[in-house]
Amino acid sequence: MRKRLATAAGALLALAAAVLAAPSPAQAGTAAGTQAAPGFHVDAGRLVDAGGRDFVLRGVNHAHAWYPTRTAQALKDIKALGANSVRVVLATGDRWAKNDTADVAAVVSQCKQNRLVCVLEAHDTTGYGEQDGAVPLSRAVDYWIGVEDAVKGQEKYVILNIGNEPYGNGSSGATPWTADTKNAIGRMRAAGFEHTLMVDAPNWGQDWSFTMRDHAAEVFAADPAKNTVFSVHMYGVFNTAAKVKDYLNRFTSQRLPLVVGEFGHLHSDGDPDEDAVMSAARQLGVGYLGWSWSGNGGGVEYLDMATGFDAARLSAWGRRIFSGADGIQQTAKEAGVFSDGGPAAGNCEVGYRLSDWGNWFNADVTIRNTGPTAVKGWQLTFSFPGGQQLHQTWNAKAVQQGSEVRAVNESWTETIPAGGTVSFGFNGSSTGTNGVPAAFALNGGTCAKS
Incomplete structure (x- = not known):
């Protein structure tokens, strides 16, 4: 981003000028x-x-x-x-x-x-x-x-x-x-x-x-x-x-x-x-x-x-x-x-335990790596099934856009060993019927639900 403004008038005049001839195609590789x-x-x-x-x-x-x-x-x-x-x-x-x-x-x-x-x-x-x-x-x-x-x-x-x-x-x-x-x-x-x-x-x-x-x-x-x-x-x-x-x-x-x-x-x-x-x-x-x-x-x-x-x-x-x-x-x-050296997409299982108190709820999420090698660094995505709103998160960082939630690891939950698990949780508010998300994806690969 420039720290002073470009001269817009000159820019527009230049763009309105006759099109210059393009150079010969390059072998860009x-x-x-x-x-x-x-x-x-x-x-x-x-x-x-x-x-x-x-x-x-x-x-x-x-x-x-x-x-x-x-x-x-x-x-x-x-x-x-x-x-x-x-x-x-x-x-x-x-x-x-x-x-x-x-x-x-x-x-x-x-x-x-x-x-x-x-x-x-x-x-x-x-x-x-x-x-x-x-x-x-x-x-x-x-x-x-x-x-x-x-x-x-x-x-x-x-x-x-x-x-x-x-x-x-x-x-x-x-x-x-x-x-x-x-x-x-x-x-x-x-x-x-x-x-x-x-x-x-x-x-x-x-x-x-x-x-x-x-x-x-x-x-x-x-x-x-x-x-x-x-x-x-x-x-x-x-x-x-x-x-x-x-x-x-x-x-x-x-x-x-x-x-x-x-x-x-x-x-x-x-x-x-x-x-x-x-x-x-x-x-x-x-x-x-x-x-x-x-x-x-x-x-x-x-x-x-x-x-x-x-x-x-x-x-x-x-x-x-x-x-x-x-x-x-x-x-x-x-x-x-x-993803190099990591598990293939889909080598994961997600458990989502919901504690619902009407307008408020807690969710505990467990990610299991079912692949043969460790996952180092992860992002879990899922969508709320109703009018839920995310509030506080622990052992991960999470952002909500519309109904979609994207959670990424903290430094201490970065690695999921082969056959191992990591867990995180969050609380939120709900204006309607609560429920478990229909699907989860880890680093872009669909996970089974447990």
Whole structure:
């Protein structure tokens, strides 16, 4: 998210200009003779995980750099609401207080505990050339090299977004994007980073100059690992379905990997078409990461998904992105890396013991792992059969949306041994006939009822 507003008039004029010729199709995949990355990598224009399975990012942004004490709970809540990934704001120390190696390592660990793919981004580059205090991409690379011990070996779980919105809208703001981005990628590879790298567009991320769009193939080809994903931020510039679809199609038609790294439902530089973003992303298999979980200020507080970081008080935007059409709960699939070595879907049994006192009730839930290997990290989903409302939960974290409940483990209930069980409980209120949920799913696999 930019810290100052883009020039909307210039953006709209640029988008209304004659369509520029698209570059030649790129061979966006693992090159012949190039060793595949040990974790996430690009194959034929698609982001795939370490097991070669297609992975589509469906998540949100969290401002860790400014709200570090909120991160542990935020990640649990974001996972409980169905996300498969989170983009985490980090600071290099140039503009905001530095997130050091130990802090970054803790964030990665928390992402993994919550079975979320971690997209880490360096934010101090935001609006370079136009924003006071912003630093060039070269400084972001310096930062990554400085904290490399926190992310090396985590290629299965972590994507590195080199620098957020690296250029503003100045007269020369977008001009050096291509060269600087290629140089940044080259330095990251020379330093030994094997991760999937994500690069943001200029123009405060919105690319109304089409600089990234028209030079993406060139930048991708310059990556020795052929493992770069492009990220556009869709705010007021993308205020119609036609603009959204045209931009996304330009990448997918060339087999170039693209993510909508930020977008919102409103903005002071124009009204983005969030419905089109989510619909087109679903149709094209493009990832998206909405801005942002909570903590927005400076007049854009309406971009908070959770009011005051409270998952029980989702805003209209929060409800839209998590439970609306083409939203996270409808389209997110957990990364296969979190199931590798674990039990097959359906190797589980759930017991639900209900104590009903009319308007109030308690429920004790036991999950049994009937598979041959341990489950490390879990999410249990089920739907209340009536007008029940969740209140307090113990030994798990749970969020309710409509009738659906999503419960995720606490650190002390993270592992379900092969043949073993974990239990959690909750209380709630009821306005009608209570009952046991009809079905349960553990990490996406249907469980038997006991």
